Amino acid sequence: GAGVSQSPSNKVTEKGKDVELRCDPISGHTALYWYRQSLGQGLEFLIYFQGNSAPDKSGLPSDRFSAERTGGSVSTLTIQRTQQEDSAVYLCASSQGSRARTGELFFGEGSRLTVL
């Protein structure tokens, strides 16, 4: 596609429910990133996929958070047993990967998650 696509754009859920957020990166981009932006806070790194390498999961805040990337393209971020502190905007970005040497990231519009 022309840009990074994320869905849903808005999600309201009840505490304790599981949610899945989807990211469709720019075609041909090998690197994919998930960030979280909470109200009044900066962007917090969650996870990074680069090609077929093992993902960098060092930013995941707890074991309730997980992400996968199927076929080197679409990625799904799953939050289990959601808590109110999970309420935030979840942003996905992609880049051409290390081969392109520029490191420029392109972001989607984000998925706004509200946990009641």
Next chain:
Amino acid sequence: KQEVTQIPAALSVPEGENLVLNCSFTDSAIYNLQWFRQDPGKGLTSLLLIQSSQREQTSGRLNASLDKSSGRSTLYIAASQPGDSATYLCAVMNSGYSTLTFGKGTMLLVSP
């Protein structure tokens, strides 16, 4: 651990003024530095990217400089317009090509 700081946190100027946004980072071993713009309720739009070997980049009324040794970057906006009102974010990618570390941003308001 890389830390990125942006000053000021907020800035309000009248239309037509030239302005400077500041970004500092603690670890000078970087791969690149990127400036983004974020409008309310929207994602991030890439403005300028400076590679670690470069000193500055220009795009239209925007100019970004990088002083890697002192851990500083500035974003210069010439002849500001109300449409420039947004939050500006500075982000650093550490050497080895990895993830971006973001500052908390500067919220800019340009009044007509």
